[in-house]
Amino acid sequence: MLGALTLLLLFQLIGEVIARALALPIPGPVIGMGLLFLALLLRGGPSEELRTTSGTLLMHLSLLFVPAGTGIVLYGDRLAAEWLPLTAALLGSTALAIAVTALVLRALMRRRETPRAGGEARP
Structure with missing residues (x-):
């Protein structure tokens, strides 16, 4: 779970760095999500650990709206x-x-x- 969370946060960080470095009007997490999507396409899909971790995050999605x-x-x-x-x-x-x-x-x-x-x- 820690590895999957690290991967998600790493892609968010990469997206944030790109958005700020290029002064893009797109939020960094959106760019990071797109990059993660491309990486998963190239890899052939998410690992079981990433699938489980993202499922857990989605179950607790309401907490993210606080x-x-x-x-x-x-x-x-x-x-x-x-x-x-x-x-x-x-x-x-x-x-x-x-x-x-x-x-x-x-x-x-x-x-x-x-x-x-x-x-x-x-x-």
Whole structure:
């Protein structure tokens, strides 16, 4: 578990260093997550230790929202002052996520329905 946590934090650190060094508008953890994804693609998937550790983290995901909740309480005045752009961003990103998910689902369903060279449909 310690090795998997170290790996996750290492990729987050690498992403943070890249984001700050190149002054990118993308958060470092997002860059680190992308790099971890690429590394796992090249490796052929996560190890059992990484799979178990990430599953444990996901089970306790609600604890990771405590800092966000604290920030809402701390910056409540600013949120109240800028409610319109925040609401627009939330609604827009939610609509975009739903649309992209629907398009990907449609493409995957079409791909599944197209017949193979032997004339059979894909399972």
